[in-house]
Every structure is written in structure tokens, then in C-alpha cells.
Amino acid sequence: MLGLATKDFVLLLVVAVLCLFAPVLLNPFPETSDLAQFNAGYPDLMQRFVIFGIFAIGFNILFGLTGYLSFGHAAFLGVGSYSVVWMFKLLNYNIVPGLLLSLVVSGLFALAIGYVSLRRSGIYFSILTLAFAQMSFALAYSVLTPITNGETGLQVYGNDPQYLQGDSAPNIPHLFGMTMRATETVEFGPWLWQFNAGYYFCAVVMLIAFYLAIRIFRSPFGMMLRAVKSNQQRMRYTGLNPRPYTLAAFVISGMYAGLAGGLMASMDPLAGAERMQWTASGEVVLMTILGGTGTLIGPVLGAGLIKYLENILSKINDNILHQWFAFMPDGLEDFLVAIVHPFIGKGWHLTLGLVFMAVVIFLPGGLVEGGQRIGRLFGRKKPAEAEAKAAAKTPAE
Numbered sequence: 001m002l003g004l005a006t007k008d009f010v011l012l013l014v015v016a017v018l019c020l021f022a023p024v025l026l027n028p029f030p031e032t033s034d035l036a037q038f039n040a041g042y043p044d045l046m047q048r049f050v051i052f053g054i055f056a057i058g059f060n061i062l063f064g065l066t067g068y069l070s071f072g073h074a075a076f077l078g079v080g081s082y083s084v085v086w087m088f089k090l091l092n093y094n095i096v097p098g099l100l101l102s103l104v105v106s107g108l109f110a111l112a113i114g115y116v117s118l119r120r121s122g123i124y125f126s127i128l129t130l131a132f133a134q135m136s137f138a139l140a141y142s143v144l145t146p147i148t149n150g151e152t153g154l155q156v157y158g159n160d161p162q163y164l165q166g167d168s169a170p171n172i173p174h175l176f177g178m179t180m181r182a183t184e185t186v187e188f189g190p191w192l193w194q195f196n197a198g199y200y201f202c203a204v205v206m207l208i209a210f211y212l213a214i215r216i217f218r219s220p221f222g223m224m225l226r227a228v229k230s231n232q233q234r235m236r237y238t239g240l241n242p243r244p245y246t247l248a249a250f251v252i253s254g255m256y257a258g259l260a261g262g263l264m265a266s267m268d269p270l271a272g273a274e275r276m277q278w279t280a281s282g283e284v285v286l287m288t289i290l291g292g293t294g295t296l297i298g299p300v301l302g303a304g305l306i307k308y309l310e311n312i313l314s315k316i317n318d319n320i321l322h323q324w325f326a327f328m329p330d331g332l333e334d335f336l337v338a339i340v341h342p343f344i345g346k347g348w349h350l351t352l353g354l355v356f357m358a359v360v361i362f363l364p365g366g367l368v369e370g371g372q373r374i375g376r377l378f379g380r381k382k383p384a385e386a387e388a389k390a391a392a393k394t395p396a397e
């Protein structure tokens with residue numbers, strides 16, 4: 001169905017169901033519970049989940065299939081954001097023209113950077129992409145101030161032309177009149193289900209991006225990219241030039257990043273140079289490795305995990321910890337708060353580092369490998385139970 005094998009279609013369907021019910025699944029605790037701090041089903045955070053999922057899916061097409069590790073993908077993220085905001089300034093707040101422009105501009109930008117960077121491989125390629133990203137950040141931060149508005153960031157002002165902005169059109173990002181901030185809340189007992197237009201639009205875009213990634217992975221083009229990762233020298237011996245394939249993968253990956261940046265600006269019409277810093281490029285590398293390099297759903301899981309830790313753990317403070325441990329004696333309560341304190345709030349990076357270390361050491365294949373191990377564990381138990389029942393029914397000799 002949809003040109004996919006049964007297994008891939010089921011995977012796409014699972015992702016679609018998770019996206020549909022995310023407002024409920026990410027709010028497992030009632031608002032009155034002390035554990036409500038771990039709820040992540042509010043629109044802004046869910047949008048970041050799916051937007052960075054798109055970013056990671058695109059990066060995985062390059063890194064997971066070809067083995068080329070880029071430290072400069074944040075440049076395309078920033079270019080996509082600037083493109084959308086400029087469309088808001090020149091035309092109107094309709095997000096469609098901006099997203100189309102972000103795809104075109106990020107693709108051309110990736111073509112130029114990839115054409116130069118792919119002359120080298122390995123660590124030299126990584127350093128070249130990092131250099132280009134840092135140059136892009138420096139240009140956006142200072143040199144190209146008339147275009148990027150420097151450190152202040154690019155945003156929409158009342159005196160901008162907006163040639164197609166009619167009197168009836170909303171003055172916030174919208175999709176042909178449907179505002180991206182529209183939210184309807186439905187109560188399910190103590191739980192809330194928020195229908196947010198912006199989140200579901202981003203989720204639909206992510207599903208399309210995920211579907212295209214599946215098609216790329218299963219196509220002859222994807223097989224050629226795997227051959228590049230396996231052994232480029234053998235490809236050359238057979239008369240095949242791997243460079244056009246790697247360049248195409250680089251451009252596609254850059255367009256995914258530009259689309260993610262465009263969606264970020266569509267949800268919040270602001271673009272700043274900080275989105276092009278090397279730390280943003282390193283973040284998508286962590287997402288891909290944590291989820292599972294070269295897998296389909298792994299980057300999405302990795303993106304969700306990192307954004308969850310960043311947004312949930314960073315807002316937990318000592319007052320919340322004292323509420324959790326209030327049932328304990330004062331001395332023990334203070335001791336536990338002192339132990340947990342370095343891992344929450346501003347110290348959430350320490351928690352992320354420990355999680356990353358644990359995954360790399362014990363699950364080299366990422367979260368996907370963890371799920372596969374659990375599946376195999378239960379798969380082994382069922383045959384063992386069947387054999388035990390069969391042996392019990394067989395009369396002893």
C-alpha cells in the first residue's frame with residue numbers, strides 16, 4: 001500500500017497513530033498530580049518534537065546511508081528560517097510560500113556546500129561542513145545584517161510591505177486562513193486532549209517526510225548510498241562514480257533541514273543566527289545516534305528524547321524536588337534533593353550526557369536496538385513456553 005512493503009506501511013501507520021494521539025500519550029498524569037511536571041503534551045513542545053524529527057530524518061539520509069558525518073546542517077536550518085520570515089515580510093503570513101522557498105533556498109545552499117565539501121571524505125568532510133556552518137553563522141550574525149538583522153534576529157514589523165496581506169487575513173502565521181495557534185481542548189476525565197492546528201500541520205509534514213525517507217531507503221538510489229557507505233573503492237572499480245549519489249543525498253538532507261527551519265519560523269515568526277551555530281549541528285548528530293543510525297524511526301525517537309529532556313528536566317527545580325520527597329524525614333529529604341539537583345534544571349545536559357553514554361555503551365544501535373532486544377526477549381519466551389507445554393503433554397518414556 002502506498003508503494004510500501006507491509007512492514008514499512010505498518011511502521012508508517014504506527015508513527016501516524018502516535019502523532020494523532022500524542023496530546024494524550026504525552027500527558028499521562030493528571031494536572032493535579034505531583035508528576036504532572038513530566039507531561040509533555042503542550043503544543044509548543046509537541047511541535048518541536050516533530051520539527052526536529054524532520055531535521056533528524058533528513059540528517060539520517062546522509063549520515064545513516066552514506067556514512068558522511070556533517071557538522072554543518074544547522075546552516076540549512078537557519079537558511080530555512082530566514083526564508084520563511086522574509087516571505088512573511090514581503091507577501092503575507094501564509095506559510096505555504098515560505099515553506100516552498102525554504103526548500104528551494106536550502107537545496108541550492110546545500111548544493112553549493114556539498115559540491116565543495118564532498119571532494120573530501122571522513123573527518124576532512126566533517127571539518128569542511130563545520131567550517132561552512134560557522135562561516136554562515138558569522139555572516140548571519142554580522143556581515144549580512146541588512147538581510148538577517150544580525151544578533152537581534154529577523155522578524156516581521158508593521159511597516160513591512162506584505163504585498164498580499166489583505167484586511168481579512170490573520171496577522172499571525174496561517175494556512176489559507178487557518179491560524180497555526182488555534183487550539184481546542186477536550187476533557188477526558190482528569191486528562192486533556194489539545195487539538196492544536198500548528199502541531200497537527202507539522203505532524204502531517206513529518207509523516208510526508210517520513211514516507212519519502214522510507215521510499216528513499218528502499219529505492220535503488222538508497223541501495224547505491226549503502227554501497228557508498230560500504231566501500232567506495234569497489235564502486236569505482238565497477239565503473240560507478242559515487243560522488244553524484246553522495247551529492248544528491250547531501251542536497252536532500254539539506255532540504256529536510258531547511259524545511260524544519262521553515263516550520264520553526266512558521267510556528268514562531270522569528271529567525272536568528274543562533275539556529276546556525278555548531279551546537280545545533282551537534283544536536284542533530286546526537287538525535288540520530290541516540291535513536292539509531294541508519295534506521296527509519298530511530299532519528300524521530302532520538303529527537304523526541306533530547307527535546308523531552310531539554311524541556312521537561314530543565315524546568316524542574318529544588319522546590320519541585322522538595323514536594324516530591326516531602327513524605328521523607330527532613331534530613332533524608334534534603335540529602336535526596338542534593339543528590340538529584342545536579343541532574344535537573346540547568347544541569348539537564350549532565351542527564352543527557354549520561355543517557356548518551358549508556359546508549360553508546362550498551363545499545364550501539366540506539367533506542368531501536370533496545371526495542372528489538374525487548375521484542376526478541378518476548379519472542380524467545382513464547383517458543384519456550386510452547387515447548388514446555390508440548391513436553392508436559394508428551395508421556396515420559
